[in-house]
Amino acid sequence: MRLFDEEPDSSMILMMGVTGVGKSYFINKLATGSVSEGSGLRSETEICRAIRIGVGNHQVAVIDTPGFDDSDRSDVEILEEIVEFLCAQYELGIPLKGIIYMHRITDNKMSGTAQRYFEMFKYLCGEANLSNVILLTTMWDELKDEAVGLGRERELRRDFWNVMEKKGSTVRRFDGSREMAEGLVCRLMRKPNVVLDIQSELVDQGKRLDETKAGSFMVPGLNKIIGESAEQIDSLGKMIADDKAQLSAEQRRGLEVQRESLVDRRQRDLARRERLHTRPGPRIAEKIEQEKKEGKWKGRLALFASLVGVALSATVNVILPLAGVIAF
Incomplete structure (x- = not known):
């Protein structure tokens, strides 16, 4: 009312x-x-x-x-x-x-x-x-x-x-x-x-916001970003764990930092998607x-x-x- x-x-x-x-x-x-x-x-x-x-x-x-x-x-x-x-x-x-x-x-x-x-x-x-x-x-x-x-x-x-x-x-x-x-x-x-x-x-x-026409318009793009970041995180994890890759300590640390950054970003994106459920x-x-x-x-x-x-x-x-x- x-x-x-x-x-x-x-x-x-x-x-x-x-x-x-x-x-x-x-x-x-x-x-x-x-x-x-x-x-x-x-x-x-x-x-x-x-x-x-x-x-x-x-x-x-x-x-x-x-x-x-x-x-x-x-x-x-x-x-x-x-x-x-x-x-x-x-x-x-x-x-x-x-x-x-x-x-x-x-x-x-x-x-x-x-x-x-x-x-x-x-x-x-x-x-x-x-x-x-x-x-x-x-x-x-x-x-x-x-x-x-x-x-x-x-x-x-x-x-x-x-x-x-x-x-x-x-x-x-x-x-x-x-x-x-x-x-x-x-x-x-x-x-x-x-x-x-x-x-x-x-x-x-x-x-819910994601059930509206405006909110639902944003969902596919956000889901795509979340999915792509998950693939990148998995790929970097495999590279870091691969003993055959012959990575130097500096290279390995660089990959770890990159992976940590992607994990943080993905968590923020997941939180944003959750906000659309309100x-x-x-x-x-x-x-x-x-x-x-x-x-x-x-x-x-x-x-x-x-x-x-x-x-x-x-x-x-x-x-x-x-x-x-x-x-x-």
């Missing part, structure tokens, strides 16, 4: 995309200096952040999420974090207005990580919800030749985004301006509320009930932030309800 309280006008918009695509930059256009922007190889967004913005008489929390290809965490850990706060948002009855999915136009092709993330993203949303998605290309100002960007955009729309466009997703180029960022937020605020497929699967149906929906519902019993109910957004470790800003500015909707 969804929960409602004294904040009927609070809603959410989700920002998604691989690491370094410009989600933090976009949010800082809405609220200057509200999140850190990465300039190096390491991911800056370590936890999900909620930036509250006034849109007329309404409030919207724009969520800056960590992306796949993170420098410190696995894709499974990031997916787990994202679905945890989606379950909390749904359980608490905070309306979700839509998702802005970002892609760097500077990438000369869709990388393996980007393709994997994009496929997971589509499963997470579900086809029926694609009209609440904006597909936003970024970093146009970093191109030396705009014609190259136009060619990449055509390829994206032809090979990757065509089905989503047909289902109602909006494709836009981000010009880096505050006006456009505000316009895109206003566009989504006019949409009806949406319930993503993964929310229905985890909360309404109580599925049921985030019931777990989040229990946490909410516990918070209520302890008298920590201080409004939906505040409770949401405390439940899932989201950094929640105060309302930073107010934008006009129709700003930029027609233009963008």
